Amino acid sequence: MTYENLLVEVKDRIIFLTINRPKALNALNVQTLTEIRHFFSAGYQDHDDFHGVILTGAGDRAFVAGADIKEFLAVAEDGNGETMAQRGHEIFFLIERFHRPVIALVNGFALGGGCELAMACHLRVATENASFGQPEVNLGIIPGYGGTQRLNQYIGKGKATELILTGDRIDAQEAHRLGLVNYVLPQEEAREKAVELLRVIGSKGPIAIQQSIRAINAYYDGKEGYAAEAAAFGAVTKTEDFREGASAFVEKRIANFRGK
Numbered sequence: 001m002t003y004e005n006l007l008v009e010v011k012d013r014i015i016f017l018t019i020n021r022p023k024a025l026n027a028l029n030v031q032t033l034t035e036i037r038h039f040f041s042a043g044y045q046d047h048d049d050f051h052g053v054i055l056t057g058a059g060d061r062a063f064v065a066g067a068d069i070k071e072f073l074a075v076a077e078d079g080n081g082e083t084m085a086q087r088g089h090e091i092f093f094l095i096e097r098f099h100r101p102v103i104a105l106v107n108g109f110a111l112g113g114g115c116e117l118a119m120a121c122h123l124r125v126a127t128e129n130a131s132f133g134q135p136e137v138n139l140g141i142i143p144g145y146g147g148t149q150r151l152n153q154y155i156g157k158g159k160a161t162e163l164i165l166t167g168d169r170i171d172a173q174e175a176h177r178l179g180l181v182n183y184v185l186p187q188e189e190a191r192e193k194a195v196e197l198l199r200v201i202g203s204k205g206p207i208a209i210q211q212s213i214r215a216i217n218a219y220y221d222g223k224e225g226y227a228a229e230a231a232a233f234g235a236v237t238k239t240e241d242f243r244e245g246a247s248a249f250v251e252k253r254i255a256n257f258r259g260k
C-alpha cells in the first residue's frame, strides 16, 4: 500500500512514522486511519529487525488535533457513529498490542482522537509546547477512540472525568505531573529521548518485551467499556447537538446546544 498521509523513515533500526497533514493539524481522516491500520497490521507486523516505532505529527504545531471534524460530520450523518468508533478501537488496539514498543512523540496539540492515539502508544514523550485534552463535548459528542477508557488508566477516574466533562486542555507539564506522559523536554531533546528509550528497550530480549506488552495489556482488556463507549458515541452522533457542535467548529463560531 502506498501511503498518502503517513511518512515512514527507518533509521538505525528505529521506524519514524509521521502523520503528514500539517495544514489540518494532522487530523485523522479515514484515509489516514486506513494507512495506520495497514502499517500496524500488514506493514510491519511480521518484521522483527527493528527496535520500535516513534509516532509523531508533521510540523511543529500538532501531534494530532483529533478526528477530522469536517469529514466525520459527513460520515456520521450516514448514521454509523457506533461502527466508526468500533473501527477506531480496532486500529488503536493494533497499536496497543503491537509486538514492538510504540512511542508517541507528542510535538504539539494532542486533542480528541490525537490524545487517544497518544494513549494507545506504549510510552509518551512530549515537547514543551504539547497540550492534551478530550474536547469532544465542545462538539456535542464524546471521546470515541478509547478516551473514556484509557484516560482513566493513566490519570485516574477523578481527573479523567473532569477533563472529559469540561473538555479542558492541559499543558505538557501538567500532563507529566498527572502521569499521562513519561517525559517533557525541549523539541530536539524529546526526539533524542524517544530514540534512547527504544535503544534501551531494543537491547533487551525481544520475546520478553513482547510478552511484557501482552501481560500489561491483559489487565486492561475488558471489552465492556469500549463497547459502551462505541454505543454512546453512536447515540450522540444522532443528535442535533452533534450537528450544531461540529458545524459551529467548521463555521468558526460558538455552538448553541439545546439538548436535542
Ligand code: CO8
Binding pocket: 023, 024, 025, 027, 065, 066, 067, 068, 069, 070, 071, 072, 081, 084, 085, 088, 109, 111, 112, 113, 114, 135, 136, 139, 142, 143, 144, 145, 233
Ligand atoms: N479536524 C479537521 N480540521 C481541523 C481539526 C480537526 N480536528 N483541527 C484543526 N483543523 C484545521 C482547522 O479547521 C484549520 O483549517 P482551515 O485553515 O482550513 O480553517 C486548520 O486545521 C488550523 O486550525 P485552526 O485555524 O483552528 O488553528 P488554531 O491555532 O486557531 O487552533 C486548535 C488550534 C485549538 C487545535 C483548533 O484547531 C481546534 O480546536 N481543533 C479541533 C480540536 C478538537 O476538537 N479535536 C477533537 C475532534 S473530535 C475527535 O477527535 C473525536 C474522536 C473520536 C471519533 C470517533 C469516531 C469517528
